[in-house]
Amino acid sequence: MPEIIALFTVFAPHLSTATLRHFSIVVFALLAMTGRVTMLNISRWTPKGGSYRTIQRFFNIDIPWGTLFWIFFRSHLLDPESEYFFSADETVKSKSGKNTYGLSRFFSSLYGKTIPGMSFLGVSIVSVKKRDSYPMLIEQIVRDDTSSEPTPSAPKQQVCDNTDLKRPRG
Numbered sequence: 613m614p615e616i617i618a619l620f621t622v623f624a625p626h627l628s629t630a631t632l633r634h635f636s637i638v639v640f641a642l643l644a645m646t647g648r649v650t651m652l653n654i655s656r657w658t659p660k661g662g663s664y665r666t667i668q669r670f671f672n673i674d675i676p677w678g679t680l681f682w683i684f685f686r687s688h689l690l691d692p693e694s695e696y697f698f699s700a701d702e703t704v705k706s707k708s709g710k711n712t713y714g715l716s717r718f719f720s721s722l723y724g725k726t727i728p729g730m731s732f733l734g735v736s737i738v739s740v741k742k743r744d745s746y747p748m749l750i751e752q753i754v755r756d757d758t759s760s761e762p763t764p765s766a767p768k769q770q771v772c773d774n775t776d777l778k779r780p781r782g
Contacts, residue, residue, distance in 0.1 A: 616639070616643070617636045617639070617640065619684070619688060620632065620635065620636060620639070622683050622684065622687045622688075623635070623680055623683065623684075626676060626679055626680060626683065627675070627680075631670070631673055631675070633661070634662075634666060634667075634669070634670040635670070635675075637658050637659070637661060637662040637666070638654060638658070638662070638667065638670055640658065640659070641654045641655075641657035641658045641662060642654065644657050645657040651664065651667045651668060651671065652664060654667050655667045677749065678748060678749045681746075681747065681748045681749065682748060685737060685746050685748070689746060691739070691741070691742075693741075694739055694740065694741040694742065695739075695740040695741065696737050696738060696739055696740065697737075697738055697740065698735065698736070698737060698738075699735070699736045699737075699738050699745065700733060700734065700735045700736075701733070701734050701736075702731060702732070702733045702734075702753070703731070703732050703734070704718045704719070704720045704727065704729050704730070704731050704732075705729050705730050705731075705732070706720070706727050706728065706729040707728065707729045707730050708728065712730065713754070714730050714731075714752050714753070714754040714755075715728065715729070715730060716728070716729075716730075716731075716754075716755040717729075718730075718731040718753075718755075730752060731752070731753040731755075732750055732751065732752055732753065733750070733751050733753055734747060734749070734750045735747070735748050735749045735750075736748060
């Protein structure tokens with residue numbers, strides 16, 4: 613296990629020492645644990661220094677994942693003799709409910725129509741020689757509903773302001 617943690621030393625210029633230490637603790641727990649992956653279970657599988665509150669703090673930090681993936685790829689996986697190309701793919705996961713963040717209607721090619729769900733975009737570097745894909749970034753696509761085209765409304769009825777044209781009462 614220490615060999616895996618040693619690979620993370622390339623992240624030192626991009627993360628604080630506390631974040632790097634917490635990152636190593638979380639990775640150690642994720643690789644060792646069985647069962648559901650929750651913050652509580654991660655804290656149960658961590659050695660000293662991995663309390664539940666520490667795990668909560670770690671997941672609350674904004675980490676530049678795209679930068680870290682690129683640094684790791686460049687340091688440990690890049691073969692100068694090989695050819696690479698970028699690949700991007702969007703996927704839609706069907707999801708019911710109303711309170712999930714990012715839930716909207718997206719087109720699914722599997723269903724051939726728009727479905728309620730969540731959409732994700734993944735960007736990878738693909739090695740032609742090894743036929744391996746190295747994910748660099750995965751982002752949730754959140755639709756801004758205010759930017760969608762307005763639905764056409766019914767034409768407004770004209771109100772007559774001229775009282776002379778009205779029929780007399782009675």
